[in-house]
Amino acid sequence: MSDTxxxxxxxxxxxxxxxxxxxxxxxxxxxxxxxIENVIIVGGAxxxxxxxxxxxxxxxxxxxxxxxxxxxxxxxxxxxxxYPGFPEGIMGPEMMVKFREQAERFGxxxxxxxxxxxxxxxxxxxxxxxxxxxHLAKAVILAMGAEPKRLGVPGEVELGGHGVSTCxxxxxxxxxxxxxxVIGGGDSAMEDSIFISKFAERLTIVHRRGEFRASKIMLxxxxxxxxxxxxxxxxxxxxxxxxxxxxxxxxxxDAETGETEEMEIGGAFVAIGHTPRSELVIGEVDADENGYVxxxxxxxxxNLAGVFAAGDLVDHTYRQAATAAxxxxxxxxxxxxxxxxxxxxxxAHWAGRAGxxxxxxxEDAAKVQA
Ligand code: NAP
Numbered sequence: 001m002s003d004t005x006x007x008x009x010x011x012x013x014x015x016x017x018x019x020x021x022x023x024x025x026x027x028x029x030x031x032x033x034x035x036i037e038n039v040i041i042v043g044g045a046x047x048x049x050x051x052x053x054x055x056x057x058x059x060x061x062x063x064x065x066x067x068x069x070x071x072x073x074x075x076x077x078x079x080x081x082x083y084p085g086f087p088e089g090i091m092g093p094e095m096m097v098k099f100r101e102q103a104e105r106f107g108x109x110x111x112x113x114x115x116x117x118x119x120x121x122x123x124x125x126x127x128x129x130x131x132x133x134x135h136l137a138k139a140v141i142l143a144m145g146a147e148p149k150r151l152g153v154p155g156e157v158e159l160g161g162h163g164v165s166t167c168x169x170x171x172x173x174x175x176x177x178x179x180x181x182v183i184g185g186g187d188s189a190m191e192d193s194i195f196i197s198k199f200a201e202r203l204t205i206v207h208r209r210g211e212f213r214a215s216k217i218m219l220x221x222x223x224x225x226x227x228x229x230x231x232x233x234x235x236x237x238x239x240x241x242x243x244x245x246x247x248x249x250x251x252x253x254d255a256e257t258g259e260t261e262e263m264e265i266g267g268a269f270v271a272i273g274h275t276p277r278s279e280l281v282i283g284e285v286d287a288d289e290n291g292y293v294x295x296x297x298x299x300x301x302x303n304l305a306g307v308f309a310a311g312d313l314v315d316h317t318y319r320q321a322a323t324a325a326x327x328x329x330x331x332x333x334x335x336x337x338x339x340x341x342x343x344x345x346x347x348a349h350w351a352g353r354a355g356x357x358x359x360x361x362x363e364d365a366a367k368v369q370a
Contacts, residue, residue: 036136037063039335040128042115042280043143045072046321047311049099050328051141051335056106058336063137064108065115065130071096072145073312074321078161082170083321095321111135118142120284123305123342139306139335142285142293143328144277146312146319151183151270155239155247163247164239168192168269169320177201178266181250183236185209189271190218196269197225204263207232208255239268276313285309292316300331305342308334 039055041048044066055062069075077092086095104110117129118140126140148166150156156164165171168182172195180200182193185207197203205222210232212219222228233255240262242248249264276291286294286303293309295301300308310331311324 036125036138037061038137038339039063039139039141040065040126040135040137041141041143042118042128043067043072043141043145043311043313044070044100044110044112045074045096045143045145045311046099046324047145047313047328047331048141048143049096049103050325051143051310051332052103052108053099053106054329054332055141055335056103056108058332059107060336060339062103062108063111063135064103065111065113065128065135066100067114068112070100070110070112073148073166076160077167077170079174080170080321081173099325115280118280118284120281120304120307122303122307126306139308139338141300141328141331141335142278142281142302142307142309142313143311143324143331144280144313145324146274146276146292146316148270149273149275151236151272153236153238155241156270159239159241159247162241162245163266164268164270166270167319168196168271171267171269172196173199175200175267179204179264180267180269181206181263181265182269182271183207184271184273185212185214185232186271186273187214187218188273190214190222192269192271193222193228194225196267197228200227200267202227202229204229204231204265206234206236206250206252208235209233236268274312274316274319276316278313290316300327300334306335306338308338 038060039062041051041062041064044064048064048066052062052064071093074092074096079089080092080095081089083095111130113130115128115130119127126137128135176199178200179202180196181204182189183206189205193203193205205228234252235255236250237253237260238251239247240249240251247265247268249262250268251260251262253260278287278291278293282291285307288294293302293314295309295314300310302309308331310327312319315323
């Protein structure tokens with residue numbers, strides 16, 4: 001349609017108004033109509049739900065991409081006796097439901113599916129894809145957790161929570177007076193062994209080599225404990241269940257001779273390391289050589305403005321439900337302060353729109369339309 005007026009004739013008022021609306025709409029057509037969240041939290045377990053609780057109570061209306069199998073490592077845990085506030089203990093999956101419900105109560109929204117791609121920006125718009133759907137946010141909290149490495153032998157998964165564990169600190173006390181085994185030769189295996197030996201009758205550290213990856217000091221500490229034995233070089237071939245469906249014995253193979261033997265055992269701890277679930281952000285955000293996302297200055301800030309990380313994704317030391325929840329809370333506060341204090345970047349086309357805090361204004365953190 002030409003804008004040229006024929007014979008100086010004025011167009012009727014309603015036509016002009018219509019055109020004005022058309023012109024106003026044009027840039028929006030280009031910009032696609034999509035919501036920009038205040039904050040997206042990737043990860044549905046202790047850290048993610050704790051971050052969701054705090055950001056929802058701050059009226060940030062967080063969107064949690066919680067994963068198809070939300071609940072993290074606690075989903076495979078039976079009794080949790082070391083989370084403060086539950087003197088009688090609580091089952092791991094039940095605790096995750098409670099975490100989730102508490103976040104939901106204050107307006108958290110959930111996408112119960114896996115993020116498949118994450119594109120991070122330094123101070124601009126953060127992008128997270130779930131299947132074909134792209135979610136946009138001004139801030140993102142990465143809380144994808146870590147997975148304990150597994151041996152990949154029969155019985156390991158089936159007897160998880162029934163005698164086979166990946167967390168000595170969590171489950172060691174359940175094996176009071178029993179013979180137990182710790183598999184691994186690193187610092188985690190030594191640390192777990194020293195802790196569990198306080199409860200166990202005898203504890204055997206099984207390692208696939210004669211040499212240990214553990215630091216000298218940790219190895220020496222473990223060697224000095226009276227009820228700890230070392231069995232090397234042996235590999236686990238199978239965790240065997242008894243009639244009661246619980247772990248009864250472990251079939252071991254001598255790595256040199258190939259001979260096998262069975263050892264009766266009440267509990268077995270697989271302590272061969274963890275893998276942070278950072279594959280979606282490797283190359284996007286700073287991480288260490290093992291894939292743990294790096295945070296700065298005792299906070300949850302990463303090297304990218306508006307990108308925060310919490311929980312086991314950043315923690316190769318403590319790895320507890322309570323510490324993950326704690327850093328989840330920190331990430332929520334860091335994200336809240338970031339949104340409050342950061343003027344929109346040029347990329348952030350929410351600048352100047354209603355409901356969005358401008359520099360010097362109090363944050364009301366409303367969700368906006370692009
Ligand atoms: P790690 O140092 O990677 O040690 C893993 C151990 O598991 C190694 O001995 C390895 O054997 C063994 N292993 C791996 N895959 C195996 C398999 N499929 N079958 C049998 N054995 C297998 O892991 P980590 O002990 O968890 O320690 C991770 C990091 O955290 C380290 O930097 C560690 O120093 C640190 N950390 C520190 C402390 C502390 O200072 N208090 C406590 C815990 C962890 P090979 O040696 O044969 O490969």
